[in-house]
Amino acid sequence: MTAVDVHYVVEGSPDGPPVLLSGSLGSDLRMWAPQVAALTTAGYRVVRYDQRGHGRSPVPPGPYSLADLGADVLALLDRLQIRRAHFVGLSLGGMVGMWVGQYAPHRLHTLTLCCTSAELGPPSGWADRAATVRAEGTGAVAEAAVQRWFTPQWRAAHPERTRDFQDMIASTPAEGYAACCAAIETMDLTARLPKISAPTLVVAGADDPATPPAHAQRIADAVPLARLEIIGPAAHLANVEQPGIVNDLILGHLKENS
Numbered sequence: 642m643t644a645v646d647v648h649y650v651v652e653g654s655p656d657g658p659p660v661l662l663s664g665s666l667g668s669d670l671r672m673w674a675p676q677v678a679a680l681t682t683a684g685y686r687v688v689r690y691d692q693r694g695h696g697r698s699p700v701p702p703g704p705y706s707l708a709d710l711g712a713d714v715l716a717l718l719d720r721l722q723i724r725r726a727h728f729v730g731l732s733l734g735g736m737v738g739m740w741v742g743q744y745a746p747h748r749l750h751t752l753t754l755c756c757t758s759a760e761l762g763p764p765s766g767w768a769d770r771a772a773t774v775r776a777e778g779t780g781a782v783a784e785a786a787v788q789r790w791f792t793p794q795w796r797a798a799h800p801e802r803t804r805d806f807q808d809m810i811a812s813t814p815a816e817g818y819a820a821c822c823a824a825i826e827t828m829d830l831t832a833r834l835p836k837i838s839a840p841t842l843v844v845a846g847a848d849d850p851a852t853p854p855a856h857a858q859r860i861a862d863a864v865p866l867a868r869l870e871i872i873g874p875a876a877h878l879a880n881v882e883q884p885g886i887v888n889d890l891i892l893g894h895l896k897e898n899s
């Protein structure tokens with residue numbers, strides 16, 4: 642597990658409480674654009690970053706593990722001299738958040754886990770997807786991915802934004818995407834969920850076909866200080882489809898636990 646220096650952007654009050662935003666497979670830090678104004682206006686120092694293998698972060702050869710992705714977060718906090726942060730992660734980002742909550746709990750004030758899962762099988766599905774991407778590129782999986790990310794109604798109402806997200810996925814380096822599929826294929830976060838001590842907000846999209854509400858329920862049942870919110874209409878990228886609801890939930894959680 643060797644950390645890489647991931648690409649990041651910091652916005653908001655330099656002295657505000659830090660909030661780290663960690664994104665999904667196939668995304669880059671632009672996926673959090675709907676959260677930035679709400680968090681910075683409320684006085685937070687917002688740190689967004691690209692997962693390794695994604696966006697403008699380095700692409701070391703895979704496979705990656707969640708320990709690798711978690712080590713990148715700890716190294717980023719060290720680089721920014723942040724002792725503890727509020728961590729908000731969606732999907733793969735939420736998995737990274739659970740890893741940090743389990744193995745480096747002292748680095749977290751709170752955890753917000755959006756549209757994620759502690760166990761997302763079958764493993765063969767991730768191996769198959771990685772093989773497709775290595776053979777044909779990320780463009781081969783981008784259209785199917787946006788169909789999981791957004792409800793049909795949202796896609797119909799926002800064709801340009803849907804295309805932009807599809808382009809974001811298609812521009813993700815194939816090796817980075819495939820190597821992160823391996824991290825999901827091999828992850829095992831369930832047994833240690835009770836070790837997460839951070840106050841945890843779990844948010845699920847009611848219409849999410851990728852990490853459905855039942856997965857969020859399992860996390861909320863196992864994490865001692867967790868609370869579950871199911872919101873809709875929203876598919877996998879609920880932070881984009883329902884930014885107002887998600888922002889209010891995040892801000893409420895941070896304020897309750899500062």
Ligand SMILES: O=C(O)CC1=CCC(=O)O1
Pocket residue numbers: 664665666667731732733734786789825851877
């Ligand atoms: O399959 C998808 O695109 C949904 C997803 C699973 C993990 C992740 O980060 O995104």
